Amino acid sequence: MRRVLAGVLATTVLAGLVTLAAHASPRAAADEPVVVVSSTFDDGTAQGWTSRAGEAVAPSTAVAHGGTHSLAVTGREQSWQGPTLNLLEKAQKGIRYDLSVWVRLAAGEAPTQARLSVERRTGGTASYDQVVGDTAVTADGWANLRGSYTLAADVEFLATYVELSSATASLHIDDFSLSHTPLPPIQTDLPSLKDVLADHFAVGAAVGNAELLNNHGQLLAKHFDSITPGNTLKWDATEPTEGAFRFTDAEALVSWAKANGAAVRGHTLVWHQQTPAWVFKDAAGNDMTATPENKALLLARLEAHIRGVVGHFGDDIPVWDVVNEVIDENQADGLRRSKWFEITGLDYLRTAFRVAREVAPDAELVINDYNTNVPAKRDKLHDLVVRLRAEGVPIDAVGHQMHVNVQWPSVAETEAMLAKFVPLGIDQQITEMDVSIYTDDSQSYPTPPAEVLLAQAYRYRDFFELYKKYSANISSVTLWGLADDNTWLDSFPVTRKDHPLLFDTRLQAKDAYWGVVDPGRIGGPTSTTTTTTTTTTTTTVPPATCAVAYAIGSQWQGGFQGEVRVTNRGNAPVTAWTLAWSFADGQRVTQLWGGVHTQTGSAVSVRNASWNSTIAPGGSVSFGFLGSWTGANGKPTAFTLNGVGCQS
Numbered sequence: 001m002r003r004v005l006a007g008v009l010a011t012t013v014l015a016g017l018v019t020l021a022a023h024a025s026p027r028a029a030a031d032e033p034v035v036v037v038s039s040t041f042d043d044g045t046a047q048g049w050t051s052r053a054g055e056a057v058a059p060s061t062a063v064a065h066g067g068t069h070s071l072a073v074t075g076r077e078q079s080w081q082g083p084t085l086n087l088l089e090k091a092q093k094g095i096r097y098d099l100s101v102w103v104r105l106a107a108g109e110a111p112t113q114a115r116l117s118v119e120r121r122t123g124g125t126a127s128y129d130q131v132v133g134d135t136a137v138t139a140d141g142w143a144n145l146r147g148s149y150t151l152a153a154d155v156e157f158l159a160t161y162v163e164l165s166s167a168t169a170s171l172h173i174d175d176f177s178l179s180h181t182p183l184p185p186i187q188t189d190l191p192s193l194k195d196v197l198a199d200h201f202a203v204g205a206a207v208g209n210a211e212l213l214n215n216h217g218q219l220l221a222k223h224f225d226s227i228t229p230g231n232t233l234k235w236d237a238t239e240p241t242e243g244a245f246r247f248t249d250a251e252a253l254v255s256w257a258k259a260n261g262a263a264v265r266g267h268t269l270v271w272h273q274q275t276p277a278w279v280f281k282d283a284a285g286n287d288m289t290a291t292p293e294n295k296a297l298l299l300a301r302l303e304a305h306i307r308g309v310v311g312h313f314g315d316d317i318p319v320w321d322v323v324n325e326v327i328d329e330n331q332a333d334g335l336r337r338s339k340w341f342e343i344t345g346l347d348y349l350r351t352a353f354r355v356a357r358e359v360a361p362d363a364e365l366v367i368n369d370y371n372t373n374v375p376a377k378r379d380k381l382h383d384l385v386v387r388l389r390a391e392g393v394p395i396d397a398v399g400h401q402m403h404v405n406v407q408w409p410s411v412a413e414t415e416a417m418l419a420k421f422v423p424l425g426i427d428q429q430i431t432e433m434d435v436s437i438y439t440d441d442s443q444s445y446p447t448p449p450a451e452v453l454l455a456q457a458y459r460y461r462d463f464f465e466l467y468k469k470y471s472a473n474i475s476s477v478t479l480w481g482l483a484d485d486n487t488w489l490d491s492f493p494v495t496r497k498d499h500p501l502l503f504d505t506r507l508q509a510k511d512a513y514w515g516v517v518d519p520g521r522i523g524g525p526t527s528t529t530t531t532t533t534t535t536t537t538t539t540t541v542p543p544a545t546c547a548v549a550y551a552i553g554s555q556w557q558g559g560f561q562g563e564v565r566v567t568n569r570g571n572a573p574v575t576a577w578t579l580a581w582s583f584a585d586g587q588r589v590t591q592l593w594g595g596v597h598t599q600t601g602s603a604v605s606v607r608n609a610s611w612n613s614t615i616a617p618g619g620s621v622s623f624g625f626l627g628s629w630t631g632a633n634g635k636p637t638a639f640t641l642n643g644v645g646c647q648s
């Protein structure tokens with residue numbers, strides 16, 4: 001996460017900046033790594049590494065990760081002290097670099113944590129970008145800090161450094177490298193998403209400023225007509241200290257959007273995260289408690305913040321996520337117990353929308369949240385919107401984040417989410433969509449399996465079909481990222497490589513892209529699925545290509561609710577399906593959702609609904625039903641999918 005030095009607001013005109021030299025990196029073929037810097041210390045010198053502030057750095061033979069030497073760092077007194085290397089003439093703007101360094105504590109030091117960061121300065125203002133977060137380090141072995149970094153601004157100073165949580169521990173570093181892998185050109189012969197979807201809604205991507213440059217910028221301009229700054233309009237970025245607004249990064253994005261004919265979604269004015277600590281300190285500098293004085297102070301800060309930020313951009317930002325993630329469906333009143341709520345009750349919501357409307361009368365004002373498909377959360381959000389609008393609070397739209405995955409949630413549940421808000425006559429936006437390839441926190445794939453990427457493509461197809469069905473009620477659909485090389489899901493909820501977007505890590509169109517643009521081409525020749533193709537020469541018919549899980553959700557006298565999940569275990573998609581079974585105990589299906597059923601005697605057959613006709617390889621569909629029973633309610637054990645027996 002970005003940290004910004006407090007209190008050093010630049011007032012200088014940004015003149016005479018160094019735009020990094022184009023000669024810095026030799027020309028190289030796409031996909032071949034280019035090593036720009038390699039520090040082994042084996043020549044017995046520090047190879048350009050220095051100390052940040054007075055601590056000592058010196059080549060050492062006490063330990064080495066490879067070769068004969070490492071770099072020893074001693075005499076530290078502050079946690080931010082450590083070895084640093086000037087990258088100003090080495091790294092170019094808009095290129096994604098991989099950084100790697102090995103770290104070990106000096107003999108006898110207690111375990112602590114190390115970080116790898118970049119310091120950059122523009123117009124005298126320093127910013128600190130974290131490349132690798134806290135990583136456990138000890139004196140007993142080497143730990144690798146590895147991450148990537150793209151410089152997005154012109155700078156007059158640029159350096160990488162290693163720091164420790166411990167203020168005093170001595171350390172060694174070794175085998176540092178700075179490298180990059182040139183990208184192939186973007187595909188210019190593909191349909192642009194914004195053209196394909198022009199009749200339905202705007203299509204957007206959330207980006208950082210590095211994604212406005214080079215290949216990323218070209219891809220963004222080609223496909224998207226709306227952009228959301230992923231972080232640069234959040235409170236910690238725009239007002240890190242009270243009254244000291246910083247807009248340089250967000251302004252760069254707004255200018256890019258103007259130059260490229262894209263709209264900007266402002267994200268976000270009020271959130272319980274990425275809000276600086278000072279906001280919730282009382283007049284004496286202590287943490288606020290819920291008193292009338294603190295409430296007045298907090299609402300005044302909120303008003304000043306919104307006036308400062310929204311007022312600064314005026315008409316350049318026509319839509320704002322005014323409040324973000326304020327619902328907690330586990331509270332009886334549905335309201336998240338954030339500091340905002342604890343200190344002001346509902347008044348922070350009232351103030352935020354009122355002030356935003358006053359400052360930007362023409363802007364569309366959104367209440368944004370995640371998991372809005374979950375029925376309890378959906379309903380609590382709905383009820384809050386109804387209640388506040390009845391009071392006259394100017395909420396113009398509901399934002400559904402749609403951070404989903406290859407299995408969850410169902411299209412039916414998502415449709416119920418959209419349908420719920422239609423009667424309010426309120427605009428809806430999909431604000432942060434991504435489709436994780438993971439369905440639980442324990443999974444991690446070294447390379448994404450082909451069948452999972454196919455399942456993802458079908459998910460994108462189905463969700464976009466649904467959005468189009470509701471396009472009278474949806475004004476924009478935004479993805480939370482441009483391409484798989486940069487997604488917040490790489491570190492949330494756990495650290496692992498995810499691939500949740502429409503373009504791959506080399507910015508090439510995935511099957512997911514075709515899911516949106518032309519589903520008939522999913523799995524086709526232009527698919528850039530990265531896994532290997534299996535050539536099968538055997539003619540053996542695979543035994544069962546499906547698996548069925550049949551569960552009785554609840555059961556009462558004479559009635560029960562059944563839940564059935566059908567998984568495609570084959571290598572090809574099933575494009576229309578009928579599942580059949582026979583009841584042994586005379587049960588009857590009385591009502592069924594997620595499919596169309598018929599029953600003759602004990603024989604039940606369930607055909608797909610229009611929206612879940614395809615089961616991707618490795619993917620599943622589910623349906624539920626109400627049934628009647630007398631005497632016994634045994635679970636059926638034999639199922640067929642399109643006439644072929646399934647595992648159950």
Ligand code: XIL
Nearest residue numbers: 001230231267324370401432480488
């Ligand atoms: C994420 C950003 O993408 C990350 O870079 C940052 O470290 C954390 O926040 N819901 C939201 C977004 O509303 O603001 C979040 O963005 C993702 C979840």
